[in-house]
Amino acid sequence: MVIYFSATGTNKYVAQELAKATGEAMLPLKDLVRNNRYDIKIAEGENLGIVIPTYWEGLPSILLDYLEKVRFEFAGSNHYCYFVATYGCDYGNILSTAQKEFAKVGVHFDSLYAARFVDNWSPMFYLKDASRNRRAEENGEAETRLIVQQVLRKEKGHTLPNQMSALGAAAAKANYNRIRKTKRFKLAVDKCMGCGLCARQCPLDAIEMQQGRPVWVKEKCTLCLGCFHRCPAGAIDYDGALRNGQYIYNKVKLDD
Structure with a gap:
């Protein structure tokens, strides 16, 4: 299964491409939250993919709150677990944060990926240039194609280094909660x-x-x-x- 969160469509696109390639179901995090669905069962041999946008160099609050309640149940041991972050300006510490937070609920990622699309944080970034937006989309689409192939091969060990210190990440999270x-x-x-x-x-x-x-x-x-x-x-x-x-x-x- 592929669990995703998407407000403007980017992450739904990435989840859709992964689900289409793997033949697995897509589950919007929004629906899981609204329906109070906190028991997630992963069948023997089924992948678990998480596709999430970067919010202030980390995870969005809706996912962090969900992880406080969710229970993942894996049947057997043949699973490939992966995390994909989308981002615009930078991905900050989202991959290491995801690894840490999901480990608390028994999910250990085989690989963590990131794809760069449009930064749609419009209080800061100009979004009226359609050609520039399209170039960013094309970059994200190309990176998504590469990630899909890596997931299909069930490659392990992929990740990216943090782009900021732990102190900087904590400050970014505090600012996010403030605004x-x-x-x-x-x-x-x-x-x-x-x-x-x-x-x-x-x-x-x-x-x-x-x-x-x-x-x-x-x-x-x-x-x-x-x-x-x-x-x-x-x-x-x-x-x-x-x-x-x-x-x-x-x-x-x-x-x-």
């Missing part, structure tokens, strides 16, 4: 169409539709910016990010 407050999101009521896509796609159900408009009902979210990037009217902003544009990887059909 996850939903009060930073702003709604332009005059633009909002009331379509409800933002609420449907929110992985933590942090948004509710009230009187035809989205309302953030939780103090914090995982900060995937899915509501921001996918708003068809451009009615949602986060710290002025709209100035740099929205981004969707359009090679997959996104989950709602």
